[in-house]
Amino acid sequence: MSELSVEHLLGIKYLKPADIQLIFETADHFKEVINRSIKKVPSLRDITIANIFFENSTRTRLSFELAQKRLSADVINFSAAQSSVKKGETLIDTVNNILSMKVDMVVMRHPNPGAGIFLSKHIKASIVNAGDGAHEHPTQALLDSFSIRERLGEVGGKKVLIVGDILHSRVALSNIYALQMQGAEVAVCGPKTLIPKHIESLGVRVELDLDKALAWCDVANMLRVQNERMDMSYFPNTREYTMLYGLNKQRLDRVNKELVIMHPGPINRGVEITSDVADSDHSIILNQVENGVAIRMAVIYLLASKIK
């Protein structure tokens, strides 16, 4: 397959396995490009992209912006904090105003699940979902799988554990879809209050004991404790969370196998993961960040080639 089956990247759920394969193969080439002394290609010089962030983000926005600039696209940035959204403008109006300035693609982060899907039905531009509430964060899941493939050779057949706040996590949901689509087995682990009910219906194992879960898996993806999304108390205190679900050296030594450790960032050091683990050879956290740029270049390049 040489082109994506979709016009927008709204979620992993809407992709086919061949799409993921194509994105990875394209990202391989871009990874080589971003390691050259001149890290830029002129492919998208006639494309303008708006990064519209209704929610705070540092690395995702930087990663997208860098990816766009490496492809020579023109970039405009918009964050809701300094905008007319505060004055009561609707989402469609905001985006249509931006599109009137001849923008071809929109990268959007929004606190409401489904915001990207809604927008794709009302405007004429290619949309990349950079996170919509607790729904999906497709580029993060793609870069996570790409990093696993890079370290372990393939994703299929691997056992991947996602630890932490599964309930509020778009990273978890997108990862579950992406990993299963590539033939990996997925388990989730965390306090029962942070595991969504009926998550087994997605074909995911649930494990409440971290040590047992670590003994099972090849890869452990440690999610951040998202205090900002927690409107009530889901566990007694951070210290108890760390004792039960934090990854530290002792725990890793007890498992006594070559685990790959991941984290989508930003890390709460000493909460979900200790520094000695985060900075160890097991960790591919910084590879994830580097791969994020290559994956986003691939996604943008492939979607832009469908804009006629």
Next chain:
Amino acid sequence: MCSFAYRGMTSIMGQKILLSAQEIHIILHRLACQLLENHLHFKDTVLIGLQPRGTALAQRLVKILKEDYQQEVSLGFLDITFFRDDFRRSDKTLTANKTDIPFLIDDKKVVLIDDVLFTGRSIRAALTALQSFGRPDKIELLTLIDRRFSRHLPIQPEYRGRQVDVINHEKVKVMWAETDGQDAIYIVNEP
């Protein structure tokens, strides 16, 4: 369907043979000798094959230079997909191939190698792409088949295997023993 034969060769299913395996063998040796004649040695000269079809030709030349003339030649492969000027003009997404240039090209003499020179647009893209790898002393172009009268840009090869006059809807198909089972060059009639 093409009904005439070229220089007594067979014509099958709208394609006529332009060069046989033996002719290709002779031409490749001549090109290798011309490279050697112009450069004398390959200490400061590197060969770069263009993906996807120039790489086989480049590998052949390196092999001849090594086996028959004991020359060690640095060889790289360059993919120009992201530098092409027809992105979004073609119906299909342009898919890339691997770029592998494991040396610096700063102050080197670079010989770009491609199988067929047609409009010259690929070479234009390659010249831009090469800038990402340094500032070469000089860039030359070697091409096995030079399609005359079809250039869109002022680009001409220093080394050419065979110059041919082909009309626009005809395609030059280069086949290599390693990948296609035989060495042969055909002109294919694409209505």
